[in-house]
Amino acid sequence: MELEIERIGVNLIVRIDGDLDLHTVDTLRERIEERLTGELGIQNMILNLKKVDFIDSSGLGFIIGRYKQISNHGGKLKIINVNDSIKQVFKLSGVLNIVDVFTDEQEALQAV
Template identity: 30%
Template sequence: MKTEYVKEDKLLVFEITEEIDHHVAENLRRKMDNEIQRYLPKTVLFNFNNVTFMDSAGIGMLIGRYKVARMIGGKVELTKVKPSIKKILEMCGLLKIIPIVDEEEENEKCV
């Protein structure tokens, strides 16, 4: 996982490069919470460009970070989600609380 903080926008970006299962999620959530507490961002953005696999452990991890971000008055967003991952996010109803932000842009590009 790569972490990037954009100070002007109070934006914390987590670029996940692993397959997210229960084994990986345990480590990721500890690292993420440290970073969130360090920067107190307004927006936590998950870049899923390199995520090729995620199971329900990833759902738990995202809901957990959503709760942490909300506690400090922030929000959580997703970007560059692959179709197979989107399927599981939709199934669990997660996109209602954690939206995918680049979708409209991508649709415009297609047109």
């Protein structure tokens, strides 16, 4: 799993390359937490899942946890570039009821 994190203004963009599962979520959580606690003024997070092909319940828990963390501070979590199979998992799990999904980073940045 590879991870690229970029800050644009008050937005933290997280680009994930690999599966979101039991084997990867702890590392993801730690790296994102470092940025959130180490930098002042981050309000929103955009998760780019363009290179994610698989997500399990641990990955869903990771996303819901980031949603709670960001929304508790008045921010928004946006998800972009979701393939059809992961979108179906989001639909069945209820993630689509709490998180907005966009097609690309520009669209998500304009919506926050």
